[in-house]
Amino acid sequence: xxxxxxxxxxEAGTGTGLDLTLLYRGPLSSCxxxxxxxPFAKRRDTPGQLxxxxxxxxxxxxxxxxxxxxxxxxxxxxxxxxxxxxxxxYRRALAELSRLPxxxxxxxxxxxxxxxxWLAEADLATLALWVTYHPGQVGHDRFLxxxxxxxxxxxxxxxxxxxxxxxxxxxxRLRAALAPAVYLWINAAEGRTYTDAEAxxxxxxxxxxxxxxxxxxxAGLPCRTGESVLSVDGDGTVRRCHFVRxxxxxxxxxxxxTQLRARGCPLPVCDCHIGYVHLETLPLYDVFAGGVLERVPxxx
Numbered sequence: 001x002x003x004x005x006x007x008x009x010x011e012a013g014t015g016t017g018l019d020l021t022l023l024y025r026g027p028l029s030s031c032x033x034x035x036x037x038x039p040f041a042k043r044r045d046t047p048g049q050l051x052x053x054x055x056x057x058x059x060x061x062x063x064x065x066x067x068x069x070x071x072x073x074x075x076x077x078x079x080x081x082x083x084x085x086x087x088x089x090y091r092r093a094l095a096e097l098s099r100l101p102x103x104x105x106x107x108x109x110x111x112x113x114x115x116x117x118w119l120a121e122a123d124l125a126t127l128a129l130w131v132t133y134h135p136g137q138v139g140h141d142r143f144l145x146x147x148x149x150x151x152x153x154x155x156x157x158x159x160x161x162x163x164x165x166x167x168x169x170x171x172x173r174l175r176a177a178l179a180p181a182v183y184l185w186i187n188a189a190e191g192r193t194y195t196d197a198e199a200x201x202x203x204x205x206x207x208x209x210x211x212x213x214x215x216x217x218x219a220g221l222p223c224r225t226g227e228s229v230l231s232v233d234g235d236g237t238v239r240r241c242h243f244v245r246x247x248x249x250x251x252x253x254x255x256x257x258t259q260l261r262a263r264g265c266p267l268p269v270c271d272c273h274i275g276y277v278h279l280e281t282l283p284l285y286d287v288f289a290g291g292v293l294e295r296v297p298x299x300x
Contacts, residue, residue, distance in 0.1 A: 017071020026234035028053040029081040033137040054089045056234035061093045068102050077293040078108040085114035098127040107293040116149045128294035129157040135170040144177050151179055158295045160185035163202050175205050183300045188212040215271035220264040222280040227262050229278050243275050
């Protein structure tokens with residue numbers, strides 16, 4: 001379902017269904033971790049901001065549920081600036097969305113600091129987790145115990161580490177402890193240049209680290225974003241991706257639908273996995289076939 005870009009549809013109300021991948025990012029910007037490489041570390045949202053985030057997420061979830069019977073099919077990835085799964089409304093949204101027959105996949109980026117019992121309410125054939133391990137924020141044994149819980153439940157997930165030099169030993173330890181079926185990905189640290197020897201160390205853990213090591217030229221190149229892959233914010237504003245600010249319309253009035261078409265990327269380079277995975281000049285829809293949203297390689 002995720003290996004090829006679907007044909008763009010037509011205006012809302014014509015009866016022509018769309019196969020859309022939506023990356024949702026609401027106003028939530030608080031996190032329970034204090035990672036030195038993250039601008040949202042230990043940031044607190046006010047009660048009012050949390051209420052606004054909850055209302056925005058529930059509106060999005062409601063919209064997704066209402067697509068039943070329209071012919072649309074949806075694949076949904078939640079990419080909050082903060083940690084979503086410590087909030088009840090994110091756990092509830094993922095469980096509810098996973099049970100909708102027209103939702104192909106629903107996934108979220110998470111540090112896995114939340115409890116896991118809520119997953120019993122989800123359809124695990126549809127739900128998946130993109131998990132990041134942050135050494136220094138959580139103990140190895142505690143994090144690994146959470147992964148064991150996911151294994152026992154049968155949850156589909158990947159685990160990753162930011163490729164900071166001080167994380168290498170912990171990443172090796174984690175790879176040795178994880179079930180072989182769990183993919184361990186490595187994100188190149190922002191602004192860091194890796195020597196070939198350093199890159200080899202990380203590639204030994206993640207055979208696909210080479211895609212993260214360097215930014216990818218993208219100017220004018222074909223990308224699925226803006227056609228079958230879209231970014232949605234808490235107000236329903238639709239953009240082609242999180243990194244291009246031009247607006248395509250609004251999700252809730254359907255105005256975005258007339259703007260869906262193939263476009264070259266307007267940016268010189270793309271250096272984030274959730275962006276460059278959709279570049280048609282890269283083979284990543286084949287590498288991650290069936291697991292693009294949760295970052296699980298095909299046949300892993």
